[in-house]
Amino acid sequence: MRARGLARAGQPAAPGGADGARRRSQDWLGPVRAAVFVASLLPLCRLVVLGMTGGLGANPVEFVTRSLGTWTLVFLCLTLAVSPARWLGAPPAIVRLRRMLGLYAFFYGSLHFLLYIWLDQWFDWRAVAADIAERPFITAGFAAWLLMVPLAITSNRFAIRRLGSRWQRLHRLVYLLVPLGVLHFWWHKAGKNDIGEPAVYAAIVAVLLAVRIVRRIVAARRA
Amino acid sequence: MLIRKSGEHPILPSEITPRAVFERRREIVRAAAAAALLPVAGPARAARAGPAARPALDARPSPLSIDEPRTPYEDVTGYNNFYEFGTGKGDPAAHAHRLQTRPWSVRIEGAVAKPGVYDIEKLLALAPLEERVYRMRCVEGWSMVIPWVGYSLSELIRRVEPLGNAHYIEYETLADDERMPGIRAPILAWPYVEGLRMDEAMHPLTLLCFGLYGEVLPNQNGAPVRIVVPWKYGFKSAKSIVAIRFVEKQPMTSWHMAAPREYGFYSNVNPEVAHPRWSQATERRIGEDGFFTRKRKTLMFNGYADQVASLYAGMDLRRYY
Numbered sequence: 001m002r003a004r005g006l007a008r009a010g011q012p013a014a015p016g017g018a019d020g021a022r023r024r025s026q027d028w029l030g031p032v033r034a035a036v037f038v039a040s041l042l043p044l045c046r047l048v049v050l051g052m053t054g055g056l057g058a059n060p061v062e063f064v065t066r067s068l069g070t071w072t073l074v075f076l077c078l079t080l081a082v083s084p085a086r087w088l089g090a091p092p093a094i095v096r097l098r099r100m101l102g103l104y105a106f107f108y109g110s111l112h113f114l115l116y117i118w119l120d121q122w123f124d125w126r127a128v129a130a131d132i133a134e135r136p137f138i139t140a141g142f143a144a145w146l147l148m149v150p151l152a153i154t155s156n157r158f159a160i161r162r163l164g165s166r167w168q169r170l171h172r173l174v175y176l177l178v179p180l181g182v183l184h185f186w187w188h189k190a191g192k193n194d195i196g197e198p199a200v201y202a203a204i205v206a207v208l209l210a211v212r213i214v215r216r217i218v219a220a221r222r223a
Numbered sequence: 224m225l226i227r228k229s230g231e232h233p234i235l236p237s238e239i240t241p242r243a244v245f246e247r248r249r250e251i252v253r254a255a256a257a258a259a260l261l262p263v264a265g266p267a268r269a270a271r272a273g274p275a276a277r278p279a280l281d282a283r284p285s286p287l288s289i290d291e292p293r294t295p296y297e298d299v300t301g302y303n304n305f306y307e308f309g310t311g312k313g314d315p316a317a318h319a320h321r322l323q324t325r326p327w328s329v330r331i332e333g334a335v336a337k338p339g340v341y342d343i344e345k346l347l348a349l350a351p352l353e354e355r356v357y358r359m360r361c362v363e364g365w366s367m368v369i370p371w372v373g374y375s376l377s378e379l380i381r382r383v384e385p386l387g388n389a390h391y392i393e394y395e396t397l398a399d400d401e402r403m404p405g406i407r408a409p410i411l412a413w414p415y416v417e418g419l420r421m422d423e424a425m426h427p428l429t430l431l432c433f434g435l436y437g438e439v440l441p442n443q444n445g446a447p448v449r450i451v452v453p454w455k456y457g458f459k460s461a462k463s464i465v466a467i468r469f470v471e472k473q474p475m476t477s478w479h480m481a482a483p484r485e486y487g488f489y490s491n492v493n494p495e496v497a498h499p500r501w502s503q504a505t506e507r508r509i510g511e512d513g514f515f516t517r518k519r520k521t522l523m524f525n526g527y528a529d530q531v532a533s534l535y536a537g538m539d540l541r542r543y544y
Contacts, residue, residue: 051514057312058302058509059365122517127502135500191485191500193410194310 068112075105141184147177277438288356294367307403315443333469336384362456372434393418393474418474492525
């Protein structure tokens with residue numbers, strides 16, 4: 001349960017944990033956090049620079065929308081990779097990067113969705129609603145985004161304190177929404193039998209979820 | 224039909240604005256935008272070499288051309304679906320140079336009085352070439368306006384004399400696994416096959432196409448010879464064809480076999496019949512519409528309803544999508 005405890009921002013690292021160790025870990029956490037924050041903005045900066053220099057190709061809207069969707073999946077995978085990285089020996093403090101990575105996934109996912117509503121559907125809400133209802137790949141993508149909303153809203157200390165153990169349960173939605181995001185990508189490509197790229201994400205997510213299941217089984221046997 | 228007044232010499236649309244000029248205009252606009260917004264960045268496309276000079280094709284203008292701004296050459300030749308060279312839009316332009324377009328011949332087979340192997344030079348000389356500026360609507364929801372060069376497919380069909388039981392044609396794209404890297408992917412059952420009902424194939428709009436923008440076709444656009452059917456979704460306009468067969472029964476076409484719910488045999492452009500994964504009511508015009516431009520409405524039969532709607536009189540176009 002130690003790892004869980006760490007996931008909650010603002011709580012002491014471990015019972016009886018050495019203050020010195022904690023301080024050392026925070027020494028590097030600040031710059032690392034700043035670096036991750038800046039690095040996570042690079043995909044957006046790239047799109048802006050490409051847009052200003054005519055580098056988005058013949059169909060810029062499609063390029064940008066798809067790029068934002070891809071980066072949403074990348075950040076979701078990174079978010080899911082934090083705990084396994086910790087189990088593999090990464091410093092415990094990396095858990096404190098997870099919230100930022102998750103919020104970036106929400107940020108890119110929201111831009112992706114906004115571009116669809118705006119530039120693809122031109123705020124034709126009836127068409128958007130029909131798309132969500134009738135087209136499975138859009139249904140899956142919308143559901144994934146919708147499930148991110150409560151996680152983003154409750155990603156602050158106040159909500160964590162307020163919700164207590166329910167916070168943990170709520171944030172397990174991530175295990176549902178990430179596969180939905182992959183399914184969205186998969187179905188989008190499936191009509192053209194072009195599933196090479198979605199298959200890569202599916203494999204990564206499958207591994208990230210499988211290690212959790214294996215860990216639980218092992219822990220249950222030990223207990 | 225096809226009334227040409229002698230003595231009148233209409234200017235070829237491709238002569239109005241030379242390609243080089245409007246390409247440059249685009250660069251100038253981009254460079255200006257880049258300069259205004261990002262003074263430190265160099266012009267990204269400045270290093271891009273201009274298109275290789277391609278042999279010109281002598282073509283006369285056609286009354287079947289539309290009067291709409293043409294999609295820039297760099298987009299027509301840089302944004303393609305030609306899955307034999309890969310599924311990315313830029314893959315065909317990157318890989319199609321490997322395609323050998325000479326020698327080339329087209330097999331005419333099936334229910335015709337004059338089957339045979341027709342050499343590309345013979346096909347080129349079969350009928351006078353015309354420039355046809357057509358809309359091209361991709362099933363994916365984007366469109367272009369392309370000045371094709373060719374002649375009506377009916378010119379060829381008449382000469383090979385179809386028999387009474389030739390109700391359809393099917394045409395086949397080259398499948399050369401040594402030169403076409405995309406063929407290794409199991410996306411479609413290669414070779415790519417498309418088809419038309421005989422009255423569609425005989426329609427004057429249906430083009431046997433050898434060039435675009437007054438020059439021979441770039442490889443990524445289906446050199447050396449392709450079909451263009453402007454009132455149908457782009458995938459019906461098969462590229463780099465090696466055979467045309469005259470058959471009695473409706474052919475099984477590649478996309479229809481791969482995803483029958485998504486791609487019908489007819490695949491006429493129809494804003495009212497949605498693709499299962501997206502609406503077909505609107506489209507984005509490549510190269511012309513800006514990033515923040517609202518998509519335009521898709522026209523019935525891609526704007527060719529006056530010419531082709533009668534082919535489908537009484538047909539339920541929802542059922543025969």
